[in-house]
Amino acid sequence: MTTAVTVQRLAIALFAALALAACSGQDSSHADAEGVQKSSSAGLPDGRIAVGEQLANAKGKATGQSCIDCHGADGNAPIDASYPKLGGQYADYLAHALQQYRKGERQHALMTPQAANLGDQDIADLAAFFASRPTQLRDLHGMQ
Numbered sequence: 001m002t003t004a005v006t007v008q009r010l011a012i013a014l015f016a017a018l019a020l021a022a023c024s025g026q027d028s029s030h031a032d033a034e035g036v037q038k039s040s041s042a043g044l045p046d047g048r049i050a051v052g053e054q055l056a057n058a059k060g061k062a063t064g065q066s067c068i069d070c071h072g073a074d075g076n077a078p079i080d081a082s083y084p085k086l087g088g089q090y091a092d093y094l095a096h097a098l099q100q101y102r103k104g105e106r107q108h109a110l111m112t113p114q115a116a117n118l119g120d121q122d123i124a125d126l127a128a129f130f131a132s133r134p135t136q137l138r139d140l141h142g143m144q
Helices: 003-023 049-057 067-071 091-103 111-115 120-132
Strands: none
Touching: 049 067, 049 120, 067 120, 091 111, 091 120
């Protein structure tokens, strides 16, 4: 067997091992028995769904709006077609987005100031709440 074939087989085996390791972890889109959303790649504490719901309903100091004012009670009824549906979205995605708004790495006239004063626990809680809501999201698999 040539060295190139050996290297190729090792690369395939390594990729397969990494893919299996990534898939074998706990699914972060579900809460445990106590209603705690487990965090992962965002490096945040565990999110608390009930606290996240309270935060989602609280008016932000920066804009005077709450999350649900713009995204709807379950995050599925945005007031503007350009606003995303949050219900059922991956908690990690929501947490990363809020962290980027907070840091100013992601810009939006309302979201950037709204997220500026959120702490890590706040972000984890909001992400857990919206991730736990019913989803109207759909993937585009098989779409032409």
